[in-house]
Amino acid sequence: MWNSWIRKSMALQVKALQGEVEDFEGRARRNNLRFTGFPEGSEQDFENFKSFIVKYNRTYEIGSSEYNKRFSIFKESVERQKKLNSKRQHPDDAKYGVNAFSDLTPDEFAEHYLGIYQRVPASTSSGYVPSSKEVDKIPSKFSLEGKGVLTSVRDQGACGGC
Structure with missing residues (x-):
């Protein structure tokens, strides 16, 4: 209540x-x-950032240095999303957009959400080399969608398990 x-x-x-x-x-x-002290941006940039602030319950004081910093990061994030989306070649390719992390730098995201786990490079020390017959059997695309093994996307917070 x-x-x-x-x-x-x-x-x-x-x-x-x-x-x-x-x-x-x-x-x-x-x-x-x-007004001086406000970051550069188009009116649409400001509208998108205001919508982002409301949707994700952010509390940046307008005109503060934190607001300006987060707005700049948000604009960079949107530009990165546009660039990545422009490289899509198929409707099934990843599609990028504004989300709850759009006001974080990649380093901030990694620090807060990837946790203590460090990526370990894959080892190729086994010496195993697959035969061409085995390689030919690998499908060019594989999806688990529709096979009853996937759940909906969830926010796992900062557990670092992924």
Whole structure:
């Protein structure tokens, strides 16, 4: 019950702040003002970042150095997503988009979510080399979808097991 009340209260506060920000931005545009201390970005960049902040319950104070830093990281993340999506060659290829981690640098993500586990390079010391017949049997594509062995995507937090 308290959780529900807190969520509603926070949603109302966020909505009120959004209104204030939109009013502030509108007055600035009408008066042709440019504010210093704010990061560079298109109006669409700011709209996308505001939507991100609301959707993922971020609490960056507008105009603060943390807000500016996270906005810049967010823009870089969106550009990286666009670049990766431009390399898609097939509808089944990975598709990148804004998610709960879009305001983190790759290093921050690794530090917080990949945990203590370190990747160990695969060892090739066994000396085994597959025959060409074995290699020919390997399918060019393999998917476990539709085979009843996959579950839906879940947030596993920072356990580091993946």
